[in-house]
Amino acid sequence: MNPLPALPACCTPLDDHWPLPDALPDTVLLSTRFDPSLLVPDDFRRSQIEPPPSVQRSVAKRQAEFLAGRLCARAALLQLQGLDCSPAIGEDRAPVWPSGICGSITHSTGHAAAIVAQKADWRGLGMDLENLLNAERAERLAGEILTPAELKRMAAGRREQRALTVTLTFSVKESLFKALYPIVQQRFYFEHAEVLEWTDRGQVRLRLLTDLSSEWRNGSELDAQFAVKEGQLLSLVSIRA
Template sequence: MNRLPTCCAPLQHHWPLPHPVPGAVLVSCAFDPAQLAADDFQRAGIVQTANLQRSVAKRQAEYLAGRVCAREALLRLDGRDYVPATHEDRSPIWPTGIHGSITHGQGWAAAVVTAQGTGLGLDQETLLSEERAARLAGEILTPAELERLDRSQQALTVTLTFSLKESLFKALYPLTKKRFYFEHAELLEWSADGHARLRLLTDLSAEWHHGVELDGQFGLQDGHLLSLVSV
């Protein structure tokens, strides 16, 4: 019987985003690296690789929390008991026919899975301070995004742009196997209701090429931003 690791709070089965994705299941949990117990991987029934054994408690706890959420999401999706292993490129290995994404930040992890569509990308970020957002804006935003930037919402906009581009990457990388970076996509628009629109600025494949536009969504709570791109 798989048990919840000591470092993880009870799992939450909810949809903390404004627009439900048909057929998708999202599970999250809070976690505390300081509460990581020596037998937490064994307790949860999750394999601790040699790399994880050498890593710090924070990395171990976030990996464990993310995989616990992923297993529970798959269990709720179709009844299978499965923990995603990891590709050499560090992306999760999902069962055939399943699309999913895992994210973890400061003390919170989540996983989303579906058997519909072609890809999912989920990302969580802590809201940047105004000072840090100002420093990072030039690295994260394209020249066009910088021109459109409302300085009165700079921290939120830079955090949101970062997160949505991360979600976009997570959704498209499994489909194209091509890496791309912040300058290869732009956030065209976003609204307070949690809707966003993105555009690719590079060619990844015949289907996913320069100029293709995609929808994204996001939610903000307690200084944490969660974004999702589904395709």
């Protein structure tokens, strides 16, 4: 097995620390910090990562986050199954994983991560990283992200938790979409799922509010988990095989 190319200066060494409350067996999760100001034009070629035209034309921030995410994904695939490849972007904008593999890539300000597993172990994985919303922005966005029932539960809770509630709800619904879309091949949106409950320990319970397939119907419930660190919230939805 050939070693991977050296990481570019814009990325820190890959970290295999599990950042969430409950580690998933038979998965590989890797993360890195990245600094767009350290990106140089030759980094993609030297890293052997092929950026799509839309990324090539984009600003340094978008290029650095794409590169960092793909570097995590490629190293995770190599560690999981000895595959030296980087997932391309499909027509639906989702990563195209090798046959028999599921995974998820995420990034936010200065931080990227990827998780992969064999479909024999996990049918779907969805991971999302978000900067914590401030109170003013959370109040403004709540009506677009939360269902009426979620808004009612948030209003009954502690006021100082509202920004976290909105950020968490946004993130776990993004993770839910990433986990389920490859299975159902049908788009759905914030109003099509709701957070039933969540705990300070990082446990979340979700419920679908629409039919997505004969298996995933209105009322289906799933678990998620999350963690908050350094002003960012990471969430993960995992569906067992």
